[in-house]
Amino acid sequence: MQVEKNADYYFHNKELDIKLLIDDYYMFIKRIIINSTNISDEDIEEIISDVFFVLWKNQDKIERNCILGPYIGRITKNIVYKKYQNDKRKIKTDSLEENDYEISSTFNIEKMIEEKELNSIVLNNIENLGKSEVDIFIKYYYEDKSIKQISKELNMTKANVKIKLYRTRKKIKKILEKGGIENV
Numbered sequence: 001m002q003v004e005k006n007a008d009y010y011f012h013n014k015e016l017d018i019k020l021l022i023d024d025y026y027m028f029i030k031r032i033i034i035n036s037t038n039i040s041d042e043d044i045e046e047i048i049s050d051v052f053f054v055l056w057k058n059q060d061k062i063e064r065n066c067i068l069g070p071y072i073g074r075i076t077k078n079i080v081y082k083k084y085q086n087d088k089r090k091i092k093t094d095s096l097e098e099n100d101y102e103i104s105s106t107f108n109i110e111k112m113i114e115e116k117e118l119n120s121i122v123l124n125n126i127e128n129l130g131k132s133e134v135d136i137f138i139k140y141y142y143e144d145k146s147i148k149q150i151s152k153e154l155n156m157t158k159a160n161v162k163i164k165l166y167r168t169r170k171k172i173k174k175i176l177e178k179g180g181i182e183n184v
Helices: 018-036 041-057 069-084 109-128 131-141 147-153 158-177
Strands: none
Touching: 018 041, 018 069, 041 069, 109 158, 131 147, 131 158, 147 158
16 A cells, blocks of 8 residues: 555545555555454455455445545454454454444544644654654554564563553653653
8 A cells, every 4th residue: 555545536436446445455454454363364355355345335434535544444453353352362452442344424534634643743752762662652553563473573571562562652641741742
């Protein structure tokens, strides 16, 4: 997936162009599934198909001026969670919200702008944190890796990764409470 495009880009004659959507988001969805589960390639393909089916089924709920990436990511995680909620060994993520597959009708640009501003503030201020804290934070929240994956990659215990995440969240919370600018 390259530069994010507005949802309107994926509509032609008031119909969602699934082929174009698949071309742009297939690998994005597959990466989320691989980072979230321990399942076979067949199951991965089934989930990918389910994601595109949900998008197609709910195309009338998609606001044309929004960016689809975050919503496709959330739909993917919800489907993974629903399919494997009884087999926790297959789910790698630590916590997933239990939402329906459907796209929310409250899909709006104001919320997206607010999220982008928050992301921008967080990313601009985490530079002031220690390198290992930043690495863990980015891997967990932006690369969607599990605690176990991060601990293996950085040769740390899972407990240490969790502690660093907790402390980093506390520091970021302080930054946000003070208006978004602080030297940590």
